Amino acid sequence: MKIHEYQAKELFRAHGIPTPRGIVCRAREEAGRAHDELGGSLSVVKAQIHAGGRGKGGGVQLARSRADAEEHAGAMLGKPLVTHQTGPEGRIVSKILVEEGLGIDREYYVALAVDRVRECPVLIASAEGGVEIEQVPHDKLIKEPVDINCGLRSYQARAAAYGLGLTGDAAKEGARIVEALARLFIDLDCSLAEINPLVLLKNGHVVALDAKINFDDNALFRHKDVLELRDPEEEDPAEARAAQHDLSYVKLGGSIGCMVNGAGLAMGTMDIIQHAGGEPANFLDVGGDASVERVTEAFKIITEDQNVRAILVNIFGGIVKVDLIAQGILAAVQTVGLEVPLIVRLEGTNVERGRELLAESRLAITPASDMADAAQKAVEAAG
Numbered sequence: 001m002k003i004h005e006y007q008a009k010e011l012f013r014a015h016g017i018p019t020p021r022g023i024v025c026r027a028r029e030e031a032g033r034a035h036d037e038l039g040g041s042l043s044v045v046k047a048q049i050h051a052g053g054r055g056k057g058g059g060v061q062l063a064r065s066r067a068d069a070e071e072h073a074g075a076m077l078g079k080p081l082v083t084h085q086t087g088p089e090g091r092i093v094s095k096i097l098v099e100e101g102l103g104i105d106r107e108y109y110v111a112l113a114v115d116r117v118r119e120c121p122v123l124i125a126s127a128e129g130g131v132e133i134e135q136v137p138h139d140k141l142i143k144e145p146v147d148i149n150c151g152l153r154s155y156q157a158r159a160a161a162y163g164l165g166l167t168g169d170a171a172k173e174g175a176r177i178v179e180a181l182a183r184l185f186i187d188l189d190c191s192l193a194e195i196n197p198l199v200l201l202k203n204g205h206v207v208a209l210d211a212k213i214n215f216d217d218n219a220l221f222r223h224k225d226v227l228e229l230r231d232p233e234e235e236d237p238a239e240a241r242a243a244q245h246d247l248s249y250v251k252l253g254g255s256i257g258c259m260v261n262g263a264g265l266a267m268g269t270m271d272i273i274q275h276a277g278g279e280p281a282n283f284l285d286v287g288g289d290a291s292v293e294r295v296t297e298a299f300k301i302i303t304e305d306q307n308v309r310a311i312l313v314n315i316f317g318g319i320v321k322v323d324l325i326a327q328g329i330l331a332a333v334q335t336v337g338l339e340v341p342l343i344v345r346l347e348g349t350n351v352e353r354g355r356e357l358l359a360e361s362r363l364a365i366t367p368a369s370d371m372a373d374a375a376q377k378a379v380e381a382a383g
Helices: 005-014 028-037 066-076 154-164 168-187 217-222 237-244 263-275 292-303 322-336 351-361 371-381
Strands: 022-025 043-047 060-063 096-100 104-115 120-126 141-145 190-201 206-208 212-215 248-251 256-260 282-285 310-317 342-348 365-368
Touching: 005 022, 005 168, 005 212, 022 028, 028 043, 028 066, 028 096, 043 066, 060 066, 066 096, 104 154, 104 168, 120 154, 120 168, 141 154, 154 168, 168 190, 168 206, 212 217, 237 248, 237 292, 256 263, 256 292, 263 282, 263 310, 263 371, 282 292, 292 310, 292 322, 310 322, 310 371, 322 342, 322 351, 342 351, 342 371, 351 365, 365 371
Parallel strands: 256 282, 256 310, 310 342, 342 365
Antiparallel strands: 022 096, 043 060, 043 096, 104 120, 104 190, 120 141, 190 206, 190 212, 248 282
C-alpha cells in the first residue's frame, strides 16, 4: 500500500524525523493563504499523487508570491499529472502540499528497503540525492544490513552519516534521522521508506525534504491506523475491487488476460506468454484455495479490460482438487458469458476428471497440454 507524501511526513514527524512545515490544500485560494502563512517569501507547491518523478512532470513548483502559489495550484488541481510512473494517462491531482522554502546546501539519498538476497531490510544511502537511485553507480552506494530484531545499530547509523560526508552536529542529526527511519520501517512493516532528498541546510540542520513510504499489504491487519491512510482515488478501480475479493491483481498493458493460482506460477505464466510473442494484460493470482465465487469475480475483472483479446487460465491443483477448479471455471464462464477465446491448462490432483468436465461442457474452451502449449494458443487466439 502506498500513501501520499504529506501522510508520510506526518509519520516521519511522529518518529522524530524533521520535515519542512507544510499545509495540504485542495483549492488554489487555499494555496495562496498557505504561502502567506508559511512566511510569504518562498514556498514549494507539490502535487500529491502516488507516483515518482513529479518534479520532471511539472508537479513541483517554486512560488515567490501568493499569486505564484495560486497560479501553480490552479495549474495542478483537477488535472492529470504525467510522470514516468503514471503512464501516458497520468494521475488526477486532487490535493497539493504547500511547504516552506528552505536554504539548501547539499542533497543526499537515504532509504530502507527489503533485500531479497540477504533476507533482511537494508539501509541504502548516497551522497547523490535528488536523483533516481537507479542512476547512482553501485560503488557510490552505502549499504548496511538491518537486523529485524535489533534494528539499525548506532554505529551503522553513524557510519552512514559520515559516509555521506556529514560532519559535526550535522552528522549527529543525520545519524538520528537514519536510526529513526529504520525504526519506522520495522515498526510499521514497511516495504520501502525513502527520503529523497535528505538535505543539509545552510543553517547546518538536516531535514527530510521529501518522503515516500510503502507498506506490506500482508501486515496491514496489524496497523489499522495505517490502513486509514489509504486513498482509493489513487488506486486502480479494478485492483481495489480485486483486493476486496482476496485476489492479487495488477493491470498491465497487454492483450492476454491471465488467471493463475499461485504467485510464482503467475509470474512464470507471464514470462512464457512473452516468450511466445504475446503480452500479458494482467497479473492475477486467485490463490491456492480458489472458490467458485473468487474465480467468477476474477473472470469479471479480466473481461472488463477492453484490451483483453484472449484469456489464459493456468491452474495447478494442489490444495484444491482440479475437478473442483474445473467446476468453478465452468460456473464462472456461464455466469460471465465470455466473448473472447478461453485457453485452459489444468494440472494436479484429479486432473483427468477436471479435463473431462471441461470437454463435456461443450463450451468454447480450448484445452492446453502444458504451459508452452497454453501460451502459444493464447497468443494465436489474441491475434
